[in-house]
Amino acid sequence: MDVDLLTGNLVRLLAIDVEQDPRLLSEWDRDSEFQRLLNSESAARYNPKQVREFLEKEIDSMHFYMIQRLEDDRKIGLIDLNGFDWVSRNAWVGIGIGERDFWGKGYGTDAMKVLLRYAFTVLNLQRVTLNVFDFNQRGYASYKKCGFREEGRLPGALVKAGKRCDLIFMGILRSDWEELQPTTNEKE
Amino acid sequence: MFTTQLFESQSLLLDPYDPEKDATMEAGFTRRWNYIWGSLLYSESHPLSSFQVKKKREEQLKRCAESRDSFLFAIRLREDERFIGVVELPWVSWSNRLAWMKVLIGEESLEVKYLREAARMGLRYAFEELDMALVASSTGEFQPQVLHTLQSLGMQVCVRQRQMVYFQSRYWDRLVVGISQSDWQTNNWED
Numbered sequence: 605m606d607v608d609l610l611t612g613n614l615v616r617l618l619a620i621d622v623e624q625d626p627r628l629l630s631e632w633d634r635d636s637e638f639q640r641l642l643n644s645e646s647a648a649r650y651n652p653k654q655v656r657e658f659l660e661k662e663i664d665s666m667h668f669y670m671i672q673r674l675e676d677d678r679k680i681g682l683i684d685l686n687g688f689d690w691v692s693r694n695a696w697v698g699i700g701i702g703e704r705d706f707w708g709k710g711y712g713t714d715a716m717k718v719l720l721r722y723a724f725t726v727l728n729l730q731r732v733t734l735n736v737f738d739f740n741q742r743g744y745a746s747y748k749k750c751g752f753r754e755e756g757r758l759p760g761a762l763v764k765a766g767k768r769c770d771l772i773f774m775g776i777l778r779s780d781w782e783e784l785q786p787t788t789n790e791k792e
Numbered sequence: 793m794f795t796t797q798l799f800e801s802q803s804l805l806l807d808p809y810d811p812e813k814d815a816t817m818e819a820g821f822t823r824r825w826n827y828i829w830g831s832l833l834y835s836e837s838h839p840l841s842s843f844q845v846k847k848k849r850e851e852q853l854k855r856c857a858e859s860r861d862s863f864l865f866a867i868r869l870r871e872d873e874r875f876i877g878v879v880e881l882p883w884v885s886w887s888n889r890l891a892w893m894k895v896l897i898g899e900e901s902l903e904v905k906y907l908r909e910a911a912r913m914g915l916r917y918a919f920e921e922l923d924m925a926l927v928a929s930s931t932g933e934f935q936p937q938v939l940h941t942l943q944s945l946g947m948q949v950c951v952r953q954r955q956m957v958y959f960q961s962r963y964w965d966r967l968v969v970g971i972s973q974s975d976w977q978t979n980n981w982e983d
Contacts, residue, residue, distance in 0.1 A: 644885065645885060645887055645888075688835075689835065690835075691836055691837070691958050692956060692957050692958040692963070693958070694956055730955065730963070731954070731955060731956065733956070753954075755951055755952055755953050755954060756950050756951030756952055756953075756968065757950060757951065758890075758926065758928055758950050758951065758968065758970050759926075759950065759970070759972070760925065760926060760972065761888060761890050761926050761928070761970070762888045762890065763887060763888050763889070773953060773968065775953055775954055775956070777954060777955055
């Protein structure tokens with residue numbers, strides 16, 4: 605059975621290339637809005653060598669994927685699974701579309717759907733968890749579309765551009781995800 | 793000038809953690825599931841040897857000293873300086889003034905007696921010395937006594953992560969609680 609589980613309708617997920625991709629990741633960080641949407645900590649700049657060292661250090665404990673457009677094979681973002689708890693079968697997901705031109709066009713949602721399919725049908729996870737910041741309404745809507753539910757928020761937990769914002773916690777259970785999958789009849 | 797002792801309370805001391813002395817005692821505590829689950833010593837919860845605890849705590853103390861974004865204290869009884877658990881701030885985000893806190897007591901009877909006092913010292917340190925804006929902590933729904941204690945100090949349940957923890961053949965919710973500095977000050981959680 606040769607099924608490409610890491611390809612969706614708009615994107616495919618690729619294993620990270622520690623030789624080539626750090627340059628791209630370092631460039632995306634130049635857009636501070638991208639960083640503020642992605643990281644709870646302060647925005648900062650890291651050169652490709654630093655990014656590569658980080659990836660090499662974490663690559664055994666995290667699943668890093670580059671998000672590649674099907675249309676032209678361009679790498680436009682990254683998605684990762686981290687913080688695996690293999691007893692409770694939970695992992696955390698992080699995602700960012702680094703190329704601003706491709707924000708709000710469904711690439712992130714497609715990448716997340718691909719990752720969830722992989723998480724539940726290959727890794728046999730029971731739930732996937734994420735954090736999103738309250739000003740990231742586009743991200744929040746995308747996660748809801750993928751089946752995540754808000755499970756609460758820490759009020760005023762983070763400071764972005766001098767303003768306090770809420771840290772939102774979202775999660776999707778395998779049962780939530782299964783309910784969203786088309787039945788055999790619907791597929792036909 | 794200062795009337796508050798940060799590292800002393802009525803019954804307890806917040807002391808430096810001493811891996812040479814405390815790891816053996818703490819290894820015994822890890823036989824208690826609530827302790828090892830709450831601790832960040834290993835990703836899987838299982839009893840640890842003195843060697844494992846000592847190694848982990850030494851690494852943690854090194855990180856604390858180098859990065860200054862985490863803190864570890866031993867909790868000792870004032871009467872005989874016996875080690876009974878730890879107060880940890882495993883992650884302090886200086887840019888957000890947000891800290892996570894863990895308070896672990898090694899024996900159930902001591903937890904009943906001292907958890908609140910120890911947690912209160914941890915909160916006081918985070919707010920009054922580190923000037924955190926928010927302190928968060930987490931517990932499982934299988935630990936109602938811990939949740940009740942944290943709530944008695946003004947922490948509120950902010951997040952309920954469904955089925956996040958597997959234990960004794962079933963899934964339990966993980967609860968995230970938090971308290972802001974203004975709530976801490978307004979309510980002046982002095983006993």
